[in-house]
Amino acid sequence: xxxxxxxxxxxxxxxxxxxxxxxxxxxxxxxxxxxxxxxxxxxxxxxxxxxxxxxxxxxxxxxxxxxxxxxxxxxxxxxxxxxxxxxxxxxxxxxxxxxxxxxxxxxxxxxxxxxxxxxxxxxxxxxxxxxxxxxxxxxxxxxxxxxxxxxxxxxxxxxxxxxxxxxxxxxxxxxxxxxxxxxxxxxxxxxxxxxxxxxxxxxxxxxxxxxxxxxxx
Amino acid sequence: xxxxxxxxxxxxxxxxxxxxxxxxxxxxxxxxxxxxxxxxxxxxxxxxxxxxxxxxxxxxxxxxxxxxxxxxxxxxxxxxxxxxxxxxxxxxxxxxxxxxxxxxxxxxxxxxxxxxxxxxxxxxxxxxxxxxxxxxxxxxxxxxxxxxxxxxxxxxxxxxxxxxxxxxxxxxxxxxxxxxxxxxxxxxxxxxxxxxxxx
Numbered sequence: 001x002x003x004x005x006x007x008x009x010x011x012x013x014x015x016x017x018x019x020x021x022x023x024x025x026x027x028x029x030x031x032x033x034x035x036x037x038x039x040x041x042x043x044x045x046x047x048x049x050x051x052x053x054x055x056x057x058x059x060x061x062x063x064x065x066x067x068x069x070x071x072x073x074x075x076x077x078x079x080x081x082x083x084x085x086x087x088x089x090x091x092x093x094x095x096x097x098x099x100x101x102x103x104x105x106x107x108x109x110x111x112x113x114x115x116x117x118x119x120x121x122x123x124x125x126x127x128x129x130x131x132x133x134x135x136x137x138x139x140x141x142x143x144x145x146x147x148x149x150x151x152x153x154x155x156x157x158x159x160x161x162x163x164x165x166x167x168x169x170x171x172x173x174x175x176x177x178x179x180x181x182x183x184x185x186x187x188x189x190x191x192x193x194x195x196x197x198x199x200x201x202x203x204x205x206x207x208x209x210x211x212x213x214x215x216x217x
Numbered sequence: 218x219x220x221x222x223x224x225x226x227x228x229x230x231x232x233x234x235x236x237x238x239x240x241x242x243x244x245x246x247x248x249x250x251x252x253x254x255x256x257x258x259x260x261x262x263x264x265x266x267x268x269x270x271x272x273x274x275x276x277x278x279x280x281x282x283x284x285x286x287x288x289x290x291x292x293x294x295x296x297x298x299x300x301x302x303x304x305x306x307x308x309x310x311x312x313x314x315x316x317x318x319x320x321x322x323x324x325x326x327x328x329x330x331x332x333x334x335x336x337x338x339x340x341x342x343x344x345x346x347x348x349x350x351x352x353x354x355x356x357x358x359x360x361x362x363x364x365x366x367x368x369x370x371x372x373x374x375x376x377x378x379x380x381x382x383x384x385x386x387x388x389x390x391x392x393x394x395x396x397x398x399x400x401x402x403x404x405x406x407x408x409x410x411x412x413x414x415x416x
Binding site for chain 1: 233234236237238239240241242243244246247248249250251253254255256257258259261262263265303304307308323325326327328336337339340341343344345346347348349350351352353355356358361362369370371372373374375376377378379380381
């Protein structure tokens with residue numbers, strides 16, 4: 001979707017302003033939100049989580065802090081997944097009659113769970129359409145659902161620099177939970193191709209793009 | 218929206234701490250999460266992962282040419298040799314700075330970052346300001362960090378749009394010949410491994 005989250009190339013969003021002390025969490029609740037998101041049964045689909053944050057209305061998204069966005073998306077995913085009800089949210093307590101689940105992540109499994117390799121690589125459904133060195137154009141697509149093709153690359157021509165293998169395709173996975181693996185490529189665009197003649201002649205931007213985003217140039 | 222609000226995570230709505238607490242209670246009561254697991258997750262990110270992991274990888278690459286080759290060929294396997302790996306580091310690529318190439322990592326769409334080697338990202342990495350400008354004005358972004366490159370140095374920006382995560386291998390500072398790996402690791406900064414600083 002063409003949301004405000006897709007902000008590469010936008011002007012006017014202020015100075016970067018790094019903090020001097022850079023605490024990991026600024027309030028205890030931020031650490032709790034981080035942990036809730038990681039431990040929640042909804043974490044099984046990282047693409048659905050990202051899309052839920054993109055669905056936060058643009059003006060609200062830009063005004064929220066990072067962990068406010070995480071909290072809002074978690075709340076929505078728990079409601080839409082049927083894990084928690086509106087009534088429970090309003091009452092701030094669980095329905096005493098609700099069945100009790102078993103947590104996905106036990107305390108003794110946390111270190112192992114967080115360090116386990118959860119690869120996104122899958123068996124390829126077909127041979128790769130493109131090879132290293134080939135010129136490709138990012139297609140001019142504007143899907144209303146989740147996508148990882150940024151607007152600033154659409155319609156631009158780049159060169160395939162690596163073939164990563166077939167990876168879970170977020171445009172499908174976010175909405176259905178189905179892996180739908182597609183070939184993933186590292187594609188390098190010159191900054192002048194992306195941003196015009198005023199960009200530095202030496203510079204480039206590389207993106208990881210799935211095959212359905214690309215066409216031969 | 219004030220800059221403070223966006224960039225420093227301060228002054229959230231007064232009730233958010235209570236709302237988070239309420240949701241945690243509901244999830245615990247329903248058996249969706251174990252509160253001890255939540256404590257362990259916070260502890261993991263506060264104490265077990267962080268840029269010192271990445272710094273060890275970089276220092277090893279500086280001192281061991283064979284390791285450096287393995288790191289460039291298959292970063293995930295080389296990083297696992299030092300005992301690091303896992304969530305948000307499943308598919309790693311290491312990119313080297315040289316006298317003529319400087320690398321800069323961003324995630325314009327959200328906040329993708331190599332957790333096992335760098336820990337959780339700083340607020341500025343997740344900010345709209347950095348996400349919007351790193352791809353269109355990398356030299357301006359670097360200047361804001363006090364990093365000025367020679368005009369003929371090429372900047373390669375890496376926008377983390379998939380589950381591949383990028384780690385910058387900075388150039389080894391001059392005058393560090395003979396330093397042991399531990400001393401070298403202490404010289405490697407987090408911003409050096411994102412690419413907003415040179416060492």
